[in-house]
Amino acid sequence: MKIAIGADHAGFELKEKIKQLLTSKGIEVEDFGTHSTESVDYPDYAHPTANAVENKDADLGILLCGSGNGIAMAANKHQNIRAAICWTTELAELARQHNNANILVLPARFISEELGLKIVEAYLNTDFEGGRHQRRVDKIACS
Numbered sequence: 062m063k064i065a066i067g068a069d070h071a072g073f074e075l076k077e078k079i080k081q082l083l084t085s086k087g088i089e090v091e092d093f094g095t096h097s098t099e100s101v102d103y104p105d106y107a108h109p110t111a112n113a114v115e116n117k118d119a120d121l122g123i124l125l126c127g128s129g130n131g132i133a134m135a136a137n138k139h140q141n142i143r144a145a146i147c148w149t150t151e152l153a154e155l156a157r158q159h160n161n162a163n164i165l166v167l168p169a170r171f172i173s174e175e176l177g178l179k180i181v182e183a184y185l186n187t188d189f190e191g192g193r194h195q196r197r198v199d200k201i202a203c204s
């Protein structure tokens with residue numbers, strides 16, 4: 062399993078904790094930045110991370126910004142990306158089960174580190190259910 066990860070300055074610190082969690086589990090991580098708390102622009106990290114997932118260089122992605130909104134909006138511009146903002150473990154499970162979300166987005170300024178790590182665990186430990194949800198996921202794309 063390989064995870065692509067990216068964040069702006071608001072998500073940098075939680076991104077670093079998530080990287081530690083993932084590597085401790087033997088999961089390969091490709092970090093697209095940012096690499097400090099210096100102010101940056103979230104699309105500059107959303108697009109490379111989304112590209113890696115879209116091109117299948119990574120199995121799944123994780124993105125973080127302050128609210129989750131901006132970085133999710135940028136990632137969801139990619140044709141085959143389904144980026145879901147999750148602030149509870151239940152939302153992360155549903156994002157996988159029902160939406161086959163291939164990028165987890167965390168609102169770093171609105172969740173604790175402990176909760177953020179639990180959300181990541183929930184996301185990675187949950188599979189897509191398929192069935193009726195596959196039909197709906199197939200209808201997301203615009204032709």
Ligand SMILES: O=C(CO)[C@H](O)[C@H](O)[C@H](O)COP(=O)(O)O
Binds near residue numbers: 069127128130131132
């Ligand atoms: O994308 C966002 C808002 O839609 C993120 O929350 C950003 O992290 C946030 O806008 C950054 O704000 P700052 O005042 O520049 O730190």
